[in-house]
Amino acid sequence: MEIACTQDHGSMEGRPIIREANIQQFRKHPDFAASSMGIDSHFPHDLPSKVYNHPYESYEKKAEEKQKKDGTTLYPIIKSSVHQWAMTIDLNACTGCNACVVSCQSENNIPIVGKDQVRRGREMHWLRIDRYFSAPVTVPEGSDKGKIRSEKNLPADPQVSVQPMACVHCENAPCESVCPVNATVHDEEGLNLMVYNRCVGTRYCSNNCPYKVRRFNFFDYNLRPLDSLYDSPVMLDKLPRRPTDEFEIAKLVRNPDVSVRMRGVMEKCTYCIQRIEGAKIAQKIKAGASDAVEVPDGVVRTACLDACPAEAITFGNKLDPNSAVSKSIKNPRNYSVLGYLETRARTTYLARVRNPNPEMPDYQESLKSPYTTQEYFKTNAEDPFGHHGHHGDNHSDHGHGADDNHAKEGSH
Amino acid sequence: MAQDSQKLHGLLAQFDTPADLMHAAEMIRDHGYSRWDVFSPFPIHGMDDAMGLKNSKVGWFTFIGGFTGFFSGMGMIWYMNEFNYPLIVGGKPFFSPIFSFPVAYELTILLGAFGTLLGMAFLNRLPRLHNPLLKHSSFKRATDDQFFLLIEASDAKFDSSVTRQLLESTHPVKIEEVQE
Numbered sequence: 001m002e003i004a005c006t007q008d009h010g011s012m013e014g015r016p017i018i019r020e021a022n023i024q025q026f027r028k029h030p031d032f033a034a035s036s037m038g039i040d041s042h043f044p045h046d047l048p049s050k051v052y053n054h055p056y057e058s059y060e061k062k063a064e065e066k067q068k069k070d071g072t073t074l075y076p077i078i079k080s081s082v083h084q085w086a087m088t089i090d091l092n093a094c095t096g097c098n099a100c101v102v103s104c105q106s107e108n109n110i111p112i113v114g115k116d117q118v119r120r121g122r123e124m125h126w127l128r129i130d131r132y133f134s135a136p137v138t139v140p141e142g143s144d145k146g147k148i149r150s151e152k153n154l155p156a157d158p159q160v161s162v163q164p165m166a167c168v169h170c171e172n173a174p175c176e177s178v179c180p181v182n183a184t185v186h187d188e189e190g191l192n193l194m195v196y197n198r199c200v201g202t203r204y205c206s207n208n209c210p211y212k213v214r215r216f217n218f219f220d221y222n223l224r225p226l227d228s229l230y231d232s233p234v235m236l237d238k239l240p241r242r243p244t245d246e247f248e249i250a251k252l253v254r255n256p257d258v259s260v261r262m263r264g265v266m267e268k269c270t271y272c273i274q275r276i277e278g279a280k281i282a283q284k285i286k287a288g289a290s291d292a293v294e295v296p297d298g299v300v301r302t303a304c305l306d307a308c309p310a311e312a313i314t315f316g317n318k319l320d321p322n323s324a325v326s327k328s329i330k331n332p333r334n335y336s337v338l339g340y341l342e343t344r345a346r347t348t349y350l351a352r353v354r355n356p357n358p359e360m361p362d363y364q365e366s367l368k369s370p371y372t373t374q375e376y377f378k379t380n381a382e383d384p385f386g387h388h389g390h391h392g393d394n395h396s397d398h399g400h401g402a403d404d405n406h407a408k409e410g411s412h
Numbered sequence: 413m414a415q416d417s418q419k420l421h422g423l424l425a426q427f428d429t430p431a432d433l434m435h436a437a438e439m440i441r442d443h444g445y446s447r448w449d450v451f452s453p454f455p456i457h458g459m460d461d462a463m464g465l466k467n468s469k470v471g472w473f474t475f476i477g478g479f480t481g482f483f484s485g486m487g488m489i490w491y492m493n494e495f496n497y498p499l500i501v502g503g504k505p506f507f508s509p510i511f512s513f514p515v516a517y518e519l520t521i522l523l524g525a526f527g528t529l530l531g532m533a534f535l536n537r538l539p540r541l542h543n544p545l546l547k548h549s550s551f552k553r554a555t556d557d558q559f560f561l562l563i564e565a566s567d568a569k570f571d572s573s574v575t576r577q578l579l580e581s582t583h584p585v586k587i588e589e590v591q592e
Contacts, residue, residue: 054503078500170503177502186500344503 004118006125010133012372014379018091018132018161019335019351020370025385026353030332033351036384037376039340054171054344055079056190080188082294083280085271086318087302088328089164091352093312096162101127103307104166107272109258111221117229124215126269127166127304133158134371137378157362159371161352163337164304164313167192167213167269170343175205175214183266190318190346191271201264210338213268220263271315272302297323318346419592421544422448422564423575424551425584430456433559436582437462440563443578447567451545451554470531477527478520485516544592551590562590 012018019033026032035041052058059078104110104127111124135155169192176184176192183198184205206214219229254260257274261267279300280293287293297316305313316325328334333351336343356367366374369385377383427433430452437450441464450459489512493499498506509516533539545551545562554560561584563575579587 052505052508055498055500055506056503058505059498078498172503174502176500177504179501182499182501186503 002119004115006118006123006128007131010131012132012134012161012375014375016376017130017337018163018349018372020091020161020372021351021353021385022367022369023353023355025369025373026333029385032384033333033335034339038335040336043340056171077188081319083189083276084318085169085190085276085300085315085346086325086329087169087271087305087313087315087347088325088331088334088350089347090310090312090314090328090350091161091163092333092350093310094162094164094308095310096129096131096160097309098129099307099309100164100304100313101125101129103303104269106253107255107258107303108270109222109254109260110215110267111217113221114226116226117218117221122216122218124217124221124267126213126215126267127164128213130163130165132161132163132372134161134375135159136366136371137374159354161370161372163349165211165213165337166304166347167271168211168337168343168345168347169269169271170345172343174208174210174341174343178204178208180204189276191273191276192268193273194266194268194270196259196261196265196267199265201266203266205266210341210343215267217261217263217265217267222260222262272300275302276300294320297325420565420572421590421592422562422566422570423572423579424545424548424588424590425561425579425582426550426553426586426588427559427561427582427584430559432583433561434459434462436561436579436584439578439582440561443569445563445567445569447564447570449562451551451560451562453555453557453559469535470528473527473531473534474524475527477531478524480527481519481521481523482516484523485519486512489515544590548588548590550586550588558585 016033016038019037021029021032029036056079105112105125108126110126113122113124117123133155135158169190171186171190173184173186173192176182176186180202181198181200183195183200185193185195187193201216203216206212206216220233221229224231255274257278276295279295283295283299284293295317297320300315302313302315305315314325314328316323318326318329320326328350329348331350333353334348335351336345336348339345352370354370356363369377373384425436427436433450433452434456437459440448441462450463452459486509490507493506493512504511550558551560561579561582563570563579569575576587
């Protein structure tokens, strides 16, 4: 029996994709996720000058200088000084209930592709929930570090970590550089746009996306019944199609604010751009002739945010220092997934903190540190909560010698 | 003669051997004629020197074409990406000579080739609908076994009798007038 599954690999293999700590560890190092886990935590704080600057930085300056000098500027507005959108997802709050996935699917007219297509890896969800299992790390004394990767036995009592993952709207988007037709570009508000009309379906962007969040419409999922996906388009008129009445009903399901994509087009999370634009237009009407075009915090609610029962998702304007998302970005638990790629993702995550109760009968020594953290430690031979994990931060509290070794202890 | 009303195109001297033609060419070169040419059934080594021909100027046209192509390619991309329709792609600068190089390179080759072709045509005064030599009956042997030297009447130094005397001193088989 084949099972249609969107994630058949259950381990992070010690990579810091989801970053976790126990409450005691978190109290000692509130910023453990960004400052002591992952390759990016080893970056020097004062990077030498870059080869080139992001247009958001270099051209804003140029345009300003020209504006001051001439009163006008040839340079178009590259970066909006009103809105810069960003999102945070609190892994502490997320329970992996999938409500956001369903909400996204219905909001954005995402086709349902059926079991057969999912088995071929052609699922279309713009938002997915990554699920990772981890177990207490046991490495026999003297064995190779890589050994834990080939663990074949199913752990008796694994820990589960979940992480919603959609397009993170990287400012330095790797998908954009490889598009031969500029079908995916940035706008002035930090959104990674997907221009469906320009897309010719090379799928280079999907291949180059480090987060693997781009989805390709292989067939006319929106037009054909799932059992005639493979029929020749030349014969389309002669083949059985959706009965007209069924098709009319299917149309009613669509969100009229979102374009229904045809086949051969790449698609991905848009940060619910239809809601952003709606809010902006409403605000402009309200503002009238005045300058108050900035959408107030909390007005733009993405579909996933709307659906999240745990309120794990925060979305808003990064430029407003008082917005919920700005505050969330300043949270010490905030970190960027694959931050070492210098993608400058707009969606960042808040690390997860576990709080196992030592009074419980099933409590064991191995629970002293989250299993994923143990895995990370064992694979990378660095203790995120030890002395070596920290760079540039002056923590007065370094008296945690016992804590330094607890991950090791816990594993034996 | 009925041909009086026609314009003289030039004087055509006919030779039996390439050596005779070569000596004649050297003499004409030394007398400073500029609009003249030799015709032979096969290439004659050393004839360039004997005629005093310098390197072809077509290379300059090639260079100008290539230069224009390279900078129009770069300039086009610079203008379009920087001013006309700037797009933020992967956080990269709007213009860089590196990514626009292939286009500039292709245009270098294209306009370089155009420059070469048009420059060659210009220097050879092509296209030309008709060359009076082609209707001259004895000139047909230029593709067979005879060697010819033509001094055009449009040459500044051309003088019907003087030039004819000069040609006669090179001992041609015969000298004929070519009419337009």
